[in-house]
Amino acid sequence: MRSTYAVALLALIAGGIWLEWISLSLMFPIQAQVSNAIPTTVFSIDGGETAGGFGFALQGQKIASPGPTITVKSGDIVRINFKNVGATAHAFAVTREKDDRSPILFTGNIGTGARPLTPGLEGSVVFKADTPGTYYYICPVPGHPTLGMWGEFKVEG
Numbered sequence: 001m002r003s004t005y006a007v008a009l010l011a012l013i014a015g016g017i018w019l020e021w022i023s024l025s026l027m028f029p030i031q032a033q034v035s036n037a038i039p040t041t042v043f044s045i046d047g048g049e050t051a052g053g054f055g056f057a058l059q060g061q062k063i064a065s066p067g068p069t070i071t072v073k074s075g076d077i078v079r080i081n082f083k084n085v086g087a088t089a090h091a092f093a094v095t096r097e098k099d100d101r102s103p104i105l106f107t108g109n110i111g112t113g114a115r116p117l118t119p120g121l122e123g124s125v126v127f128k129a130d131t132p133g134t135y136y137y138i139c140p141v142p143g144h145p146t147l148g149m150w151g152e153f154k155v156e157g
């Protein structure tokens, strides 16, 4: 009888530890560790209007389309600072294609197409670029990449 209680008590303790582990991993997902990592590469990018559409520029420079090519090395912890210097809502996202429906890569986005940054707002993101390739960064607001709001994002192997 006593051993039954002991087993039940152990099962309760183990269950409690397991539940706590689950809730902790929900509260502090692995992504948070990447976000807390010290960036090895930092880019400050403006987004806004050009004469005929939208584009990007290195912070303080003239907005152009396409925006400046961002090149990093595979494994870099990349920090992007993005400021909306335009007159309409914009956001920033690393994607496979220069298409506002293309999935976001490396969780490298600041705002989304549905929740972009209003004019004057800025934000930043830290992510690990760990798959070599030539990708894009875009403004994921529907129609904006087509209007020129994109640039190349290269991850060198």
Ligand SMILES: [Cu+2]
Residues within 6 Å of the ligand: 054, 089, 090, 091, 139, 140, 141, 144, 149
């Ligand atoms: Cu935009």
